[in-house]
Amino acid sequence: MERENWTSRLGFILAASGSAIGLGNIWRFPFVTGTNGGAIFILIYLASILFIGYPILVSEMSFGRFTSKNPIGAFKKIAPKTAWPWVGALGVLSGFTILSYYSVVAGWGMAYIVKSINFTAESNFPAIFSTHISSLAEPILWHGIFMFLTIAVIGAGVVNGIQRLVKVLMPILFVIMFLLIIRSVTLEGAAAGLEFYLKPDFSAITFQTFTDAISQAFFTLSLGMGAIITYGSYLSEKESINESAGYVLIFDTAVALLAGFAIFPAVFAFGLDPASGPGLTFITLPAVFTQMPFGIFFSVIFFLLLTIAALTSSISMLEVVVSFLIDEYNWQRKKASYLMGFLIFLVGIPPLLGYSSFSNFSFLGMDVLDTYDWFSNYILLPGCGILTSIFVGHIWGIENLTKEANKNSRFKMGSIYALLLKYIVPAVVLFMMIFNIYQTV
Template sequence: MNLHQEKGHTYGKSERFSSSGFILSAIGSAVGLGNMWKFPYITGQYGGAAFFLLFIVCLIAIGLPVLMAELAIGRAGRGSAATSFIKAGGHQVWGRLGLLQVIAPFMILSFYVIVAGWTLHYAVLAFSGKLFSNADFSGQFTGFTAGYMPILWQIVAVVITGWIVARGISGGIEKFNKILIPGLVVLLIVLMVRAITLPGAGAGVSFFLNPDFTKLTAESALVALGHAFFSLSLGMGILITYGAYVDKRQSLGSATLAIGAGDLIYALIAGLIIFPTTFSFGIDPAQGPSLVFIALPAAFSAMPFGTLFGGLFFVLLAIAALTSAVSLLEVPISYTMERWGWSRFKSVLILSFLCFILGLPSTLSLGMIPGLTFGGKAFFDWMDFIASNILLPLGGLITTIFAGYFWKTAADAAGLKAGWFRVWLFMLRYVAPILVVLVLLHTSGLLKI
């Protein structure tokens, strides 16, 4: 079927965000697990506050221009992440390239729901007190991932995600984010206050907020670029898909700034939770997943009302995981509805099942069948590497090249004043593509510094 002829998904009034619902949903897609454990890890490794300031610069230089381009393409095309390029005025080849931004989020979702399931499991364990009844937190985590329970919680995460997306844009995704994003903000503030009032927390706050520019290197700049790119959910079709549901009266410039600010504030508060807590209890913040599921439970067990705060922390993680998972699922749902004319319910049912099946090898490779490794990487890690380090930068590069060089109606679609449009176009043509290529070369391992 010719991509111009796909009419299965009409994007009618029932498939529209309200202004506030759109911004909250877009922030929900950006607010994920990465900023809670990856951001502290790389911040600790690459210079603390100096790295955080560099991250802010990269967010403005590469993140916001690409973010706005994706939203504009989606709204102009009113199609899926693949066909919006064509419907906005591009050649057929852009639709083929756009398919990368449908494949990538589906791959990511297949292993993302696994970790989302872990957070749900740990929230239950924490509130029940079982998490803190045994001080061997490493053994608990290893025993959990080696058993069958991760599969059950993976199913729970898939079902919750699918149920929300099946309810549609206004009745499902928007309503879900309007409830959970404010709840997430409350949890962030409560946990931040608890963290910065811990004994010895000042050292963690100082590390995070007092810059030491001597620690910055060329590699830290590339890592900051990569995290700024990924933390905004760029290159994975989410913002193109969400852009298709945005009202024409919505200012994309204002929305871009709001989404960027939301992502930045979340990263800031996450740092003010993780660093004071880790410094207070003598924990190395550069531990990746083990920090969240092994080291931090040990810290919560040692603090007053640790059961409560530990439970709230994992509820926070679960909310962050599910808001992102919902966004990831909507991308292929939008495509299948448009491409084959499936109903939303049918699309959710089929793709949720396929997501679970695709994710099974990743789940099994982390404990039950450790032999699912290739070239020294577990199947889970390979899925993460291919999708996050290769497909996402490629998706972002496609967006910048299309919007910067081939999109003739970009000015009208963006809705920017002449001066700001020239700045935006300059960034898309001469700055963002170079930086995205550098990120791609670095994350794929081809560029070593």
């Protein structure tokens, strides 16, 4: 079966950026920033993106293009008859697991597009959110709709599905984002939110600030889940990996930072708590929207933005699983897409029921969805990232990696990159992983 390729550099950059831009930027980034002191967290996050995220991003893209394989096939091609392909399997498992609960949260966002129409200043937003997630039929319906959209895109293929969709959705995403920012920063009292977001408070730094920043870098760039290896495997030899990775990094970071500009000025303008955790998106922000002129309109487009961002990421996660079945077992794309998509939908049911039928479940004090998220973000993603860095740096070899990354590139990788990838990145991420496990247990 002939393997598809991106038809343009722009198509690849938008697709890879879409994979990176998702709930991690618009749902997760603001509340993690809010709970970690604002501007000081952003500085540490930017350093994590540059010195940890970028080297792994380049290595995964290079590894994917060199092998033209899915994550398991890529390791198998370089190190056959070894245990290394299990690292690729870990990446596939990461994408599978994350998408199962990612779709649940994305479904909440889709539901809120409709719910927003009826919001008023008198609405009881904690009760609305609690009622929604603790019911049965409604969350399952929206989870199913979101997964169906994801399946339909992947079933259509790399060019006709993924590339065609992101070329439409990514510009829409930026237009909506700028509309929200203009409304937010022009509110009376927005200056306090801008100060919180832009003026670092060094006294707010804790060790948790560093580990959360590194974890956020992994989550937002889709590292360690095989998505970038898979997307890289469809990349033409004539394209520059170093520069393409740079554009992805810029787009992804820009959306995260812009989300902060859209959210924090509005939160402070209405005297609300920026450290309100995950509820910032579904409880605090709806309350903010109802108190501003044309609030219903801005609420609807915010949750539309959330859904678009989630979809551009979800398709990359499903593509990881589907490409494995196509490459290794010669499955037809539609068969692999619909079967795996349905299985992921089923695996997403337990975290969805964690606020109703499975509300008594507790793992180290966490509910089902938080357990899925903890294993994904603190075990699977960093674990896969560490092992991939070790593999490409020491087994495949830095010389082979830099040769692939530097093809047709004006910006060349050198000794600093080699030092980061071979030693510093694995050590830092391993330390973060152990710390987070220790903190939880």
